[in-house]
Amino acid sequence: MLDSLILRVAKNLTKEVTYRGFKGVAASAFTPVAKPSSGKERVRVSIAKSNVLGAIFYSIVSFSASLPLLAIGEVKAPAADVFSVSLTVLVGFAFALSLMQVTPFTSTFIREGLVNLLRLLPLTDSQILKAYFTALILYWGGLSLAFIFIPFFAVSTYVAVKGTLPGTYLLLGLFAAVTTLTFSYSLGMALGSYSYAVRRRASLRMMSTLAWLLSFMMMFLLYRASSIMIEAAKTLEPALRAWGALIPFVGPLFSAANPVLMLGSVGESALLVTVAYVLARRRVSKVFLGGVEYVVAAKAQPSRRVGVGEAGLRVGGLIGAMIRKDFKLLSREPRRLASMLFLVLLPVIMSLPVGSGSFMMRYSTYMVLFVSSFLGAFSGLASDHVFYAEGAGALLLYHLPIRRYDVALAKALTCSLITLPISVAVVGGLAAYLTGDALLTACGVAIAAMLNLGFSLINSALTMSMLPSTPSEWSEYSFRASMGARFARGAVKLVVIGVGAGVPLVTVLLAPFMGASPTMTELLTLTYAAASLATGLTLLRIAVGLKPL
């Protein structure tokens, strides 16, 4: 049993991680801890608050994943295959989620020097570790992760009792769940402990950004999870099963009929878990308990520009400097950058089911216009992340001779410079592939570009108008708190953005049914995109204005 000292330390540790995380450093998007709703309120943490919501949500997901097992007759696939494929999706979900839970917590724990703070207290190494794990599992939502599997296994046990699903699969499934959570927890601890190094090294930042992006994508796969599961279960040919055996943790499920293959698969999973565990253990003994203060800071790379007298400083214009600064900040926050890039990928993923197969070829013009509009408007909304990237550094802006207009413009341009090239490439590639029509391709690119810039500007302008009234950090938390205080403005923003971004999509979707020709639809969408850009520029000038920050 945990003693009250460990619980108290763990609770306060979680409060501190939450507070410092929401100051703009590394708050997890999935942190189920109650956030303070205003600057004056304290961060409140409890086991129930940290786990109940997550448990409910994950239970719904888990139960949804088990539905094909209950309707096995209609699915027309063996229960064992449905079980294996469904569990694979859940395992992927659990892996992404637990990684997203453990990594930011550990990163804040190390980067903010909280581990050093704990070591100042009369606590043993074992008590510090216990407090860390207790904080993660009880107060940071770790407990709720179990509900990704509990309803699924409950339903599976029911199906097994009915005799449809062999009991071996239940055991192998349990093995998959336990090894996945152990692996992702260990990996998350190890990755989180490298947060300083990630901030310093471009290669690690790139890898980290890609890893976050993959995690977000994995989360979003749930969007199509049920259809994927059923389709995959139907097509589990022997060759596919052999490949399936290679998938870590769930591999044994796909090789249950072949003991040798299954043994190899179990061995592979065990090896991965062991490697992750050893890595986490080494990092823990070095960074948590090794007495190495600010371990990575001490290893900071010497300046590339140590000869300061020779190199001098690169001083440029105001907007250029703000954009360069925002690029640097974003490039050193892989999760933030991945969130921005995800907003570009999301419309593409969501558009795919709309335009699959013959539908896509038949309505290729509309498809190009739909994707251009969706991608253009949606990717422009990523500008919020450029604001959040400021974090505690935003306080500095209030002391500089800059106007609100300059900030909003710089944020919008930074957003567009990151998202626009990808959007244009996707739209251009899709249009060329579907139609081969140069004019339509140019039209699609122009729509995506104007909507991206337009919505970047509109979103930045509206965000500026909702800034906290006194100098403060800029983060998801502070903006949410400010939005609560300025509800009317927040509502206006949601309506303007929602309706504004929705209009071209609805127009394109309805056009074929309303008898509008492709050329007419092109012209309408193009005009709307140009109007969005003009609106953005006007809003920036009028609503944001030239007042100082």
Add this chain to the structure above:
Amino acid sequence: MPGVEYVNVWKYYGGKPVVKGVNLRVKEGEIRVLLGPNGSGKSTLFKMSVGVVRPEQGEVRVDGVNAAEDPITARRIVGYVPEDPLVYESLEVTEYLEFILSVYGVRPGRERFAAVIKALGLEEHVGKLVGELSHGNRRKVMLAAIMLRDPQVLVLDEAFSGLDVGSARAVKTWLRSKAGSGAAVLVSTHILPIAEAIADKVTIIYEGRVVAEGTPEELRSLEGGEELEDVYLKLTGYSSEVEELVKALTT
């Protein structure tokens, strides 16, 4: 009018006055040290010089510009260093300086840059992330930005906090040199020997009011030639009763 001027300034937080009718003028070529206990209103006064905090009553003027009405111009005029360093932890020191100087449109030469970095002992740190620096070094980075900008009005809150001896000497020399070239300097510190060493005039503020003002010699003479520390303690409510209480803590 050149310099910094506070005219009957009042400020309330939550209905409670924290600055009560302060009048203060720092002329060009003068170093004024503001002394006062924590929470006496010093930082609030300093923030007013760049328009971050607006007085409810009265005016704060820098080089004749009303800081509340035209904060952008005031921020261009004043070189302000706050009590807690305001920095981007994810930027390297050089990147941070480049950003600040770009905002002000100041292009210091290579020699000047190298001299400032050397004077503050930052040579080993220029390529590090600001977040990797100690509190004192972060303060030095903010001071470096001001030194590179070279403004003629300086408002430095706890300017010497966390600085090592060498850097503190460099900053003192720089402040004297700036005042010699006609700059108006308003500094706060809790280190009284530094205050006595650099101040042309000292202002003591307590509970939002100016309770004494004058040259260090004039202030010492207020209480019959005692040390500045004794004068300061008497004016800011540190009584013999507190002294006895502290002594009692050890028994």
